[in-house]
Amino acid sequence: MPDLGKNFFQGERDLTIQEAKNLEAVSDGDLIDVVLEQFGWQGTQLTAGVSVGLSPDNRRVARSAFFLRGPLLTEPITIQAKKFWSEAGEDVMLKLWRAGGNSFTFNSGGAFSELLDSADIDHSFLEMGEDEEDEIAIDGKELQERGIGKFCLRAIAYATRAKLKGHLVAKVTLLLFLKAPGDMEEMCDATQSPSWPGIKVWEAECLFTPMTALGTWGCPIFPIIILGSAWQTCPTSQAGKPSGTRSVACSSTQPARRHT
Numbered sequence: 001m002p003d004l005g006k007n008f009f010q011g012e013r014d015l016t017i018q019e020a021k022n023l024e025a026v027s028d029g030d031l032i033d034v035v036l037e038q039f040g041w042q043g044t045q046l047t048a049g050v051s052v053g054l055s056p057d058n059r060r061v062a063r064s065a066f067f068l069r070g071p072l073l074t075e076p077i078t079i080q081a082k083k084f085w086s087e088a089g090e091d092v093m094l095k096l097w098r099a100g101g102n103s104f105t106f107n108s109g110g111a112f113s114e115l116l117d118s119a120d121i122d123h124s125f126l127e128m129g130e131d132e133e134d135e136i137a138i139d140g141k142e143l144q145e146r147g148i149g150k151f152c153l154r155a156i157a158y159a160t161r162a163k164l165k166g167h168l169v170a171k172v173t174l175l176l177f178l179k180a181p182g183d184m185e186e187m188c189d190a191t192q193s194p195s196w197p198g199i200k201v202w203e204a205e206c207l208f209t210p211m212t213a214l215g216t217w218g219c220p221i222f223p224i225i226i227l228g229s230a231w232q233t234c235p236t237s238q239a240g241k242p243s244g245t246r247s248v249a250c251s252s253t254q255p256a257r258r259h260t
Contacts, residue, residue, distance in 0.1 A: 023224055174203070
Protein backbone atom coordinates (compact mmCIF):
# COMPACT_ATOMS: atom_id res chain seq x y z
CA MET A 1 0.00 0.00 0.00
CA PRO A 2 1.23 3.55 -0.66
CA ASP A 3 2.89 5.72 1.98
CA LEU A 4 -0.16 7.82 2.78
CA GLY A 5 1.48 9.64 5.65
CA LYS A 6 4.14 11.21 3.42
CA ASN A 7 1.93 12.63 0.70
CA PHE A 8 -1.56 12.99 2.02
CA PHE A 9 -1.39 14.36 5.59
CA GLN A 10 0.57 17.57 5.11
CA GLY A 11 -2.26 20.11 5.32
CA GLU A 12 -1.75 22.97 7.73
CA ARG A 13 -5.28 23.68 8.94
CA ASP A 14 -8.18 22.04 10.75
CA LEU A 15 -11.73 21.83 9.52
CA THR A 16 -13.61 25.10 9.69
CA ILE A 17 -16.81 25.27 11.70
CA GLN A 18 -18.84 25.55 8.49
CA GLU A 19 -17.16 22.49 6.97
CA ALA A 20 -17.84 20.54 10.15
CA LYS A 21 -21.51 21.55 10.09
CA ASN A 22 -21.83 20.34 6.48
CA LEU A 23 -20.46 16.95 7.54
CA GLU A 24 -22.64 16.46 10.61
CA ALA A 25 -24.97 13.53 11.21
CA VAL A 26 -26.86 12.93 14.43
CA SER A 27 -26.42 9.14 14.23
CA ASP A 28 -25.04 6.40 11.99
CA GLY A 29 -27.03 4.59 9.30
CA ASP A 30 -29.15 6.35 6.71
CA LEU A 31 -28.08 9.79 7.90
CA ILE A 32 -24.59 9.08 6.52
CA ASP A 33 -26.26 8.65 3.13
CA VAL A 34 -27.95 12.04 3.51
CA VAL A 35 -24.61 13.76 4.17
CA LEU A 36 -23.00 12.00 1.19
CA GLU A 37 -25.86 13.14 -1.06
CA GLN A 38 -25.12 16.73 -0.08
CA PHE A 39 -21.65 16.23 -1.54
CA GLY A 40 -22.97 14.91 -4.86
CA TRP A 41 -23.19 11.16 -4.19
CA GLN A 42 -26.26 9.79 -5.99
CA GLY A 43 -26.38 6.31 -4.48
CA THR A 44 -25.80 4.55 -7.80
CA GLN A 45 -22.05 4.07 -7.45
CA LEU A 46 -19.94 2.41 -4.77
CA THR A 47 -18.14 4.82 -2.46
CA ALA A 48 -15.98 4.52 0.63
CA GLY A 49 -15.59 6.84 3.57
CA VAL A 50 -14.78 7.33 7.21
CA SER A 51 -16.99 8.46 10.07
CA VAL A 52 -15.78 9.83 13.37
CA GLY A 53 -18.04 9.63 16.41
CA LEU A 54 -17.77 12.42 18.94
CA SER A 55 -17.97 12.18 22.71
CA PRO A 56 -21.28 13.16 24.40
CA ASP A 57 -20.08 16.77 24.77
CA ASN A 58 -18.94 16.85 21.09
CA ARG A 59 -15.45 18.00 22.15
CA ARG A 60 -13.33 14.99 21.16
CA VAL A 61 -13.26 12.03 18.78
CA ALA A 62 -14.43 8.94 20.67
CA ARG A 63 -14.35 6.44 17.81
CA SER A 64 -13.80 6.15 14.09
CA ALA A 65 -15.08 3.71 11.50
CA PHE A 66 -14.69 2.92 7.82
CA PHE A 67 -17.87 2.51 5.75
CA LEU A 68 -19.06 1.50 2.28
CA ARG A 69 -22.17 2.77 0.57
CA GLY A 70 -23.72 1.96 -2.79
CA PRO A 71 -23.82 -1.27 -4.84
CA LEU A 72 -20.89 -3.67 -4.66
CA LEU A 73 -22.29 -5.94 -7.36
CA THR A 74 -23.83 -4.29 -10.41
CA GLU A 75 -24.20 -7.68 -12.13
CA PRO A 76 -24.68 -11.17 -10.65
CA ILE A 77 -21.58 -13.28 -10.02
CA THR A 78 -21.83 -16.94 -11.04
CA ILE A 79 -19.35 -19.45 -9.62
CA GLN A 80 -19.25 -23.22 -10.11
CA ALA A 81 -20.19 -24.65 -6.72
CA LYS A 82 -17.91 -27.67 -7.19
CA LYS A 83 -14.90 -25.40 -6.77
CA PHE A 84 -15.89 -25.11 -3.11
CA TRP A 85 -18.07 -28.17 -2.43
CA SER A 86 -16.65 -31.21 -4.19
CA GLU A 87 -19.94 -33.19 -4.18
CA ALA A 88 -22.04 -30.36 -5.63
CA GLY A 89 -21.99 -31.58 -9.22
CA GLU A 90 -20.66 -30.07 -12.43
CA ASP A 91 -23.84 -28.16 -13.29
CA VAL A 92 -24.53 -26.53 -9.94
CA MET A 93 -23.75 -22.83 -9.70
CA LEU A 94 -23.61 -20.39 -6.81
CA LYS A 95 -25.05 -17.09 -7.97
CA LEU A 96 -24.51 -13.94 -5.91
CA TRP A 97 -27.25 -11.59 -7.03
CA ARG A 98 -26.54 -8.28 -5.37
CA ALA A 99 -24.85 -6.76 -2.36
CA GLY A 100 -24.94 -3.27 -0.93
CA GLY A 101 -22.06 -1.58 0.82
CA ASN A 102 -24.20 -0.87 3.87
CA SER A 103 -24.73 -4.64 4.33
CA PHE A 104 -21.19 -4.78 5.72
CA THR A 105 -20.27 -3.36 9.12
CA PHE A 106 -16.78 -2.18 10.05
CA ASN A 107 -16.67 -2.12 13.84
CA SER A 108 -13.08 -3.23 14.43
CA GLY A 109 -11.43 0.11 13.75
CA GLY A 110 -10.01 -0.84 10.34
CA ALA A 111 -11.13 -1.14 6.74
CA PHE A 112 -12.22 -4.78 7.05
CA SER A 113 -15.78 -5.86 7.77
CA GLU A 114 -17.29 -8.34 10.11
CA LEU A 115 -18.25 -11.64 8.49
CA LEU A 116 -21.62 -11.47 6.70
CA ASP A 117 -23.65 -14.69 6.96
CA SER A 118 -24.97 -16.28 3.77
CA ALA A 119 -28.47 -16.01 5.27
CA ASP A 120 -28.10 -12.23 4.88
CA ILE A 121 -26.74 -12.41 1.33
CA ASP A 122 -28.96 -12.40 -1.76
CA HIS A 123 -27.85 -15.63 -3.45
CA SER A 124 -29.08 -18.84 -5.06
CA PHE A 125 -27.78 -22.31 -5.84
CA LEU A 126 -28.91 -23.25 -9.34
CA GLU A 127 -28.66 -26.43 -11.39
CA MET A 128 -28.11 -25.49 -15.01
CA GLY A 129 -29.91 -27.33 -17.80
CA GLU A 130 -28.94 -27.70 -21.44
CA ASP A 131 -30.65 -24.41 -22.21
CA GLU A 132 -28.92 -21.39 -20.64
CA GLU A 133 -32.29 -20.17 -19.34
CA ASP A 134 -33.14 -23.55 -17.84
CA GLU A 135 -32.19 -23.02 -14.20
CA ILE A 136 -33.54 -25.10 -11.33
CA ALA A 137 -33.18 -23.69 -7.81
CA ILE A 138 -31.67 -26.03 -5.22
CA ASP A 139 -32.35 -25.51 -1.54
CA GLY A 140 -33.03 -27.19 1.78
CA LYS A 141 -32.41 -30.92 2.02
CA GLU A 142 -31.04 -31.19 -1.51
CA LEU A 143 -28.23 -28.78 -0.65
CA GLN A 144 -27.27 -30.99 2.29
CA GLU A 145 -27.35 -34.10 0.10
CA ARG A 146 -24.93 -32.41 -2.29
CA GLY A 147 -22.61 -31.47 0.56
CA ILE A 148 -23.25 -27.74 0.16
CA GLY A 149 -23.06 -25.84 3.43
CA LYS A 150 -23.23 -22.29 4.68
CA PHE A 151 -20.74 -19.60 3.80
CA CYS A 152 -20.00 -15.98 4.61
CA LEU A 153 -18.40 -12.92 3.02
CA ARG A 154 -15.99 -10.28 4.25
CA ALA A 155 -15.32 -6.94 2.57
CA ILE A 156 -11.78 -5.60 2.79
CA ALA A 157 -10.63 -2.23 1.46
CA TYR A 158 -7.31 -0.44 1.24
CA ALA A 159 -6.19 2.86 -0.20
CA THR A 160 -4.38 2.84 -3.53
CA ARG A 161 -2.42 5.47 -5.42
CA ALA A 162 -4.70 8.33 -6.39
CA LYS A 163 -6.06 8.25 -9.94
CA LEU A 164 -7.34 11.80 -9.59
CA LYS A 165 -4.90 14.43 -8.32
CA GLY A 166 -5.46 14.96 -4.64
CA HIS A 167 -8.00 12.18 -4.15
CA LEU A 168 -7.68 8.73 -2.65
CA VAL A 169 -8.97 5.61 -4.37
CA ALA A 170 -10.13 2.54 -2.43
CA LYS A 171 -9.76 -1.00 -3.75
CA VAL A 172 -12.55 -3.17 -2.34
CA THR A 173 -12.36 -6.97 -2.29
CA LEU A 174 -15.02 -9.53 -1.36
CA LEU A 175 -13.66 -12.71 0.21
CA LEU A 176 -15.74 -15.87 0.60
CA PHE A 177 -15.33 -18.35 3.47
CA LEU A 178 -16.86 -21.82 3.49
CA LYS A 179 -18.37 -21.66 6.97
CA ALA A 180 -20.96 -19.61 8.84
CA PRO A 181 -19.55 -16.72 10.93
CA GLY A 182 -20.17 -18.59 14.20
CA ASP A 183 -18.36 -21.66 12.92
CA MET A 184 -15.45 -19.49 11.79
CA GLU A 185 -15.13 -18.01 15.25
CA GLU A 186 -15.19 -21.47 16.85
CA MET A 187 -12.25 -22.58 14.69
CA CYS A 188 -9.86 -20.06 16.25
CA ASP A 189 -9.57 -16.37 17.07
CA ALA A 190 -7.33 -15.81 14.03
CA THR A 191 -10.34 -16.24 11.70
CA GLN A 192 -11.53 -12.79 12.79
CA SER A 193 -8.36 -11.19 11.43
CA PRO A 194 -8.37 -9.53 7.99
CA SER A 195 -5.25 -11.56 7.24
CA TRP A 196 -7.17 -14.85 7.41
CA PRO A 197 -7.15 -16.08 3.79
CA GLY A 198 -10.40 -16.29 1.89
CA ILE A 199 -11.49 -16.89 -1.69
CA LYS A 200 -11.59 -13.72 -3.76
CA VAL A 201 -14.91 -13.54 -5.63
CA TRP A 202 -15.04 -9.84 -6.56
CA GLU A 203 -12.85 -6.73 -6.64
CA ALA A 204 -13.32 -3.14 -7.76
CA GLU A 205 -12.10 0.39 -7.13
CA CYS A 206 -14.07 3.39 -5.89
CA LEU A 207 -13.47 6.92 -4.68
CA PHE A 208 -13.63 8.10 -1.12
CA THR A 209 -16.51 10.48 -0.42
CA PRO A 210 -16.56 13.29 0.58
CA MET A 211 -13.23 14.24 -0.99
CA THR A 212 -10.97 17.13 -0.08
CA ALA A 213 -8.28 18.86 -2.12
CA LEU A 214 -4.73 17.71 -1.40
CA GLY A 215 -2.65 20.21 0.57
CA THR A 216 -5.53 22.05 2.27
CA TRP A 217 -6.87 20.21 5.31
CA GLY A 218 -4.49 17.77 7.01
CA CYS A 219 -6.19 14.67 5.52
CA PRO A 220 -7.30 13.61 2.01
CA ILE A 221 -10.74 12.53 3.29
CA PHE A 222 -13.50 14.54 4.90
CA PRO A 223 -15.00 12.40 7.68
CA ILE A 224 -18.70 12.17 8.37
CA ILE A 225 -19.02 13.59 11.87
CA ILE A 226 -21.41 11.62 14.10
CA LEU A 227 -22.47 13.91 16.93
CA GLY A 228 -22.42 12.56 20.45
CA SER A 229 -25.48 14.68 21.22
CA ALA A 230 -27.50 17.42 19.53
CA TRP A 231 -25.87 20.83 19.60
CA GLN A 232 -28.86 22.22 21.50
CA THR A 233 -27.98 20.07 24.51
CA CYS A 234 -24.25 20.78 24.74
CA PRO A 235 -21.87 23.75 24.29
CA THR A 236 -20.82 24.39 20.66
CA SER A 237 -17.27 23.19 20.01
CA GLN A 238 -15.11 23.10 16.91
CA ALA A 239 -14.55 19.55 15.60
CA GLY A 240 -11.52 19.42 13.38
CA LYS A 241 -8.84 16.92 14.33
CA PRO A 242 -8.13 14.44 11.52
CA SER A 243 -6.64 11.85 13.91
CA GLY A 244 -9.66 9.53 13.79
CA THR A 245 -9.61 9.46 10.00
CA ARG A 246 -5.84 9.02 9.88
CA SER A 247 -5.94 6.04 12.24
CA VAL A 248 -8.35 4.16 9.97
CA ALA A 249 -6.65 5.07 6.68
CA CYS A 250 -3.14 4.22 7.86
CA SER A 251 -4.18 0.91 9.41
CA SER A 252 -5.79 -0.48 6.24
CA THR A 253 -3.93 -3.38 4.64
CA GLN A 254 -4.10 -5.38 1.46
CA PRO A 255 -6.01 -8.61 2.09
CA ALA A 256 -4.46 -12.05 2.15
CA ARG A 257 -6.42 -14.13 -0.31
CA ARG A 258 -6.40 -17.11 -2.66
CA HIS A 259 -7.94 -16.98 -6.10
CA THR A 260 -10.82 -19.06 -7.47
